[in-house]
Amino acid sequence: MNSDIPSTSVERKVEEIFKEIETYIKSEDFDRALELIDENRTYLQQNADMHHQVLLNKHYAISLYRKIKDTYSKDKDTDAFVELFEKHRSYLEVHVGINEYKRLLDIYDRIQKKKIQGKLKIIIPVAIVLIGVLVFSFVNFESISLPNFSMPNFFQKNTGESPIAEEPSADESIDTPSNSDEETDELPSDEPIVDENVHNENEPNYILPSHSKELTLSDIEGMSSQDIRLAINEMYARHGYYFGSGANQRYFDQQEWYVPDESLRDASDVVNNFSDLENRNLAFLASQERRLRNQ
Structure with missing residues (x-):
């Protein structure tokens, strides 16, 4: 006081x-x-x-x-x-609460689904028209005067038509662009994900390495809901969150790695600075903490 x-x-x-x-x-x-x-x-x-x-x-x-x-x-x-x-x-x-969060998540999922459906209503008719134009072009290929540009490589490969000069022939191999940068709907791999920017050498003794690896059930084996709650607070503390007066602030003040920033008092501001890995681990720990608390 x-x-x-x-x-x-x-x-x-x-x-x-x-x-x-x-x-x-x-x-x-x-x-x-x-x-x-x-x-x-x-x-x-x-x-x-x-x-x-x-x-x-x-x-x-x-x-x-x-x-x-x-x-x-x-x-x-x-x-x-x-x-x-x-x-x-x-x-x-x-x-x-779990029920309140699920209501918001259900609304969010419905909105996102409607947005996707709305885009498909535009994309599908356009795609059908384009396919129709392409089919018509190939059926009437000999009677159509083509503009002076090369046919795409994948048409050359499938039809056997000779390419226009200075383009690779149909017999040459066609490189397929890598899709490594494309977004996918696949779930993350079960293998731990390690942040390459984090140096493990002489790393502080954290409760959980939630900033540097994908946490699994084996990482929290034997932990209580209170232990997991402290590990969640540790994630905020690593970003300098200031807990104010109370047990959490006293605990983290004793950690050598903790550098509090008294301007960081809103948890949502700290979460905005979390990496994708940290956000996944935060969701995982929160769900496990609720599961243990409700047992």
Whole structure:
């Protein structure tokens, strides 16, 4: 607590802030509730007791969940919903209930499916027209005066037609471009994925190497839900997240590798800096922590 302010005054101000936050939540003004939390986060982290610290996270998660959900159900703004959900996805998965997160995920999946279907409605007719034009061109090849450009290599290969001068002949092999840079829907390999930019030599003694390898069940064998929760907090701490007063801050202050940044007080800002590997590991640890907690 701040020694310059009487304890009763601090407690009174904390209670007033929370009452105002709860008033906005009850009136479903979630934008204002989130703004009020952000405006007073530093003061509350420094002066609120543990009960209010937990309550603050609960209010923030509820307000964020309802704001994102209402963006879709009331405002019908699917683009805003997708933007908010993608920005706060990792935070929501950890801090809201399983059923609430699943509702948002179902809405997100439906929106993405409709977008794909909408693109297919445009692409498929265009593709059909192009195929029809190509077929017609080949059927009437001899009667059509071709423009002065080379036929694509794959047509030369299939039809046996001689290429136009300065193009490779049909007998020459045709290199197929590598698809290593293309996006795929395949699931990640079961083999551990190691970040080549991370040096393992003299690496700090982390709870889990969630920044440098794909975690599996074998990595968390024997760990409790509390252990996994601490490993999740470690991911934020590695990026300098400032936990404020409390057990988490005291624990990480004792770690030689921890360099806190007091400007990093919003978990969603830290998650935005996570690598793809860290985001996958965060989702994995969050699901396993809930599984152990619900056993």
